[in-house]
Amino acid sequence: MKLYYAPGACSMASRISLYEIGRDAQFVRTDIRAKRTEDGRDFRELNPLGYVPVLELDGGEVLTENDAILPYIASLAPGRLAPEGDALTQARLHQALGFLSSELHKAFGPFFGNPQGEARAAALDKLNSRLDFVEQHLADGRDYWLGDQFTVADAYAFVVLSWADHFGISYEDRPNIGRYVQRIGGRESVQRALKDEGLLQAA
DSSP states (O other): OOOEEESSSTTTTHHHHHHHHHHOEEEEEEETTTEEEEOOOOOTTOOOOOOEEEEETTTTEEEEEHHHHHHHHHHTTTTSOOOOSSSSHHHHHHHHHHHHHIIHHHHHHGGGGGOOHHHHHHHHHHHHHHHHHHHHHHHTTTTTBBBBSSOOHHHHHHHHHHHHHTTTTOTOOHHHHHHHHHHHHHHHHHHHHHHHHTTTTTT
16 A cells, blocks of 8 residues: 655645554555656646545555545544444544545645735635634534544544645644644654654654
8 A cells, every 4th residue: 555645735634644543554655746756757637636635456456535545544444533323423534534635725825836925815715714714613521523533534634734834824823723732732643753754853
């Protein structure tokens, strides 16, 4: 199994999840601007859209999108990274991943292009509304996104929320998020992922 990643990108959620369950994988660094993997492969052969993560299975099958890859990784160790229960319980996990990918992750997207002036203000307004939702979601004192169990949603949420510091966005007025990021960031799997992607000092 190979995980194609870019340092600090959302693909780190898959790395964290694989570390959590002790699953062996080959991690292939990818230049998402040049669309080349570290071994010289044209990355668009794996994902024509050119972005990470991509999980290539041992049989040659390819998965893209966090919403698909993270539940797949969770399925490799039942009960470890996804809640066990009825259809509603499973739906809560998919609801979390849907919000993280389509709302929170997407709201951070414009900042990678270094927007200025009115463009930055507009992007910040949208991001703040999503961060306000996260702050309220965590306000009941829960340890993890879905309650008392670490899941793939927490791996994803940590990575995306960690981007704030890089863009000069503070959680000083959102203490629930601040505590959450610190809590998840202290996990052995997260520290290992940060180290392996060369980001431990930045964290």
